[in-house]
Amino acid sequence: NTLFSSRKLDDWKAYLGWQLINVAAANLSKDLVDANYGFYGAYLNGSKEMKPRATRCAESADNLMGEAVGKKYVEKYFPPAAKARMVELVKNLLLAMHETIDGLDWMSPETKKHALEKLATFKPKIGYPDKxxxxxxxxxxxxxxxxxxxxxxxxxxxxxxxxxxxxxDRERWGMTPATSDASYNPQLNDITFPAGILQPPAFSAEASDPVNYGAIGVVIGHEISHGFDDQGAQYDAQGNLKNWWTPEDYKKFQARTACVARQFDNYFVEPGLHHNGQLVLGESIADLAGAKLAYLALQISRRGKPALTEIDGFSPDRQFFIAWGQFRGDEIRPELARRMIQGDPHAIAKFRVIGPLSNLVAFQTAFGCSDTSPMVRPIAERCEVW
Ligand SMILES: [Zn+2]
The missing domain is CATH 1.20.5 (Single alpha-helices involved in coiled-coils or other helix-helix interfaces)
Structure with missing residues (x-):
């Protein structure tokens, strides 16, 4: 309201006109499409060429009528067997979080009770909406x-x-089925894994358990842990704004997370430019938790069953960790890396792989690394939140 009277009418006209053109540009004539790409694609992200027209059209249809596209998508790419496998993975990840919370020596019984209550009401959304x-x-x-x-x-x-x-409406989805992403929604206390991410290298109905747990399993653990971090702590099991941590426990939680902030403060993308540990803290805690929980969930899934075997000379543990690298690792241009450092709550992919794994003893053991290996953090500096 202050701005309405303090800014000139012409400023408002220019601002609103620009907003309209900005929303529409990618869908208008070639000169506007090119100008839009020139700024958002080439200048801001360092992209070298525009996506093919067919890809842009498919993305646009997915944005605007995603569940119509999604219905066709899952018919073709997400068979019932894949859904059954994912339901099992999510179940074991939730069990792993339950055992982990139960076993924490730094959390009081009071906070544990609320945490387990919240965990019990988690609603998984897998593949596509029921309605x-x-x-x-x-x-x-x-x-x-x-x-x-x-x-x-x-x-x-x-x-x-x-x-x-x-x-x-707790059945409503915030993401479209063809989206390659996952999320935790604190207000609904739900975790969503659309069919679009449930394909290689994140997941395959034909892959070994260690590979699926090491890739999508870590993502599932990541999203679950968001329900209990600095964001999730503010919402109770029903999604109401109500902090359920005792102040002492929350202090202990923050002290443990400070280790992760320090770790990422020291990751450089180029000389003189490093991550801001506070900015990427929540997501990096989630990756560390995700890797640990998925590893535990894999062990839970094997209880009472024969031990897993090597595949192509890779032990089950190596399959697990390699799967995380293959799924999460990527290569980006320096322009995008610089932009992510400034404002993205996620670290760049390289550090999302090395960061969490370098804290885990199971990773060190799986590859027989010494305490001084580059991908193993010194024992005194290892972080453990959950
Ligand atoms: Zn996240």
Whole structure:
């Protein structure tokens, strides 16, 4: 309201006009598409070429009518056997978190009780929603791309507004089924793994257990741990804003996390430019927790069963850790690395692989590394939060 009277009308016109063009640019004529890419793609991210038109169209359809696209996507790429395997993985990761919380020597019984209550009400969403969104009111045609995009945006806004004043729909999905990502939502206390991420190298219905636990298993553990970190601590089992940690326990938790902040403060992407440990703290705690929980979940899954065997000369533990590297590792341009250092709560992929694993004894043992190996942190500096 202050800005409405303090800024000139012409400023508002320019600002709102720019907002409109900015939203629309990627869907308009070639000169605007190119200008949009020139800034967001080439300048900000160092990208060398625009994605092919077909890819951009598919992404646009996924953004605007994601559950219609998603229904087709899961028919083709996410068979019931894959879902059953994921349900089992999530179950064992939740068990691993239960055993871990139970066994913590630094957390009081009072906080543990609330933590376990919260864990028991976690709602996993796997692959696709049980109830699909109804797109019958969405008008699309073959005449104009921008008209379709605009229609899709309007549909999305109307769909959101329609939920106001109604009971919370806990079946509703925030991500589309074809999305290659995962999330924890503190207000719904749910964890979501869309079908789009449930493919190699994150997951395969044909892969060995160590490979699946080492890749998607770590992601599952990562999302679960968000329910208990500095963000998740503020929300109770029903998703209400209510901190359930005792102040003493929360202090102990923070003292343990300080180790992780120090670790990432010392990761450089180029001379003179290093991660800000505080900025990437939550995500880096989640990666460390995820790796530990997934490793424990793999052991839980083997109880009462014969020991796993080598594959192509790789022990089960090596399969587990290599899978994390193959899934999480990537290569990015220096421009993107610099931008991530400034504002991304995730560390760059290289450190999301080395960071958590270099704290784990199981990793050191699996590869027979000495205490002074470059990928093993000195014993006195190893971090353990959960
Ligand atoms: Zn995260």
């Amino acid at each position: 699909w969104r109804d797109y019958s009111k969405l008008k699309i045609g073959r005449a104009s791309n921008w008209a379709n995009v605009r229609s899709g945006l309007e549909f999305g806004i109307a769909d959101n507004l329609a939920s106001i004043g109604k009971p919370v």
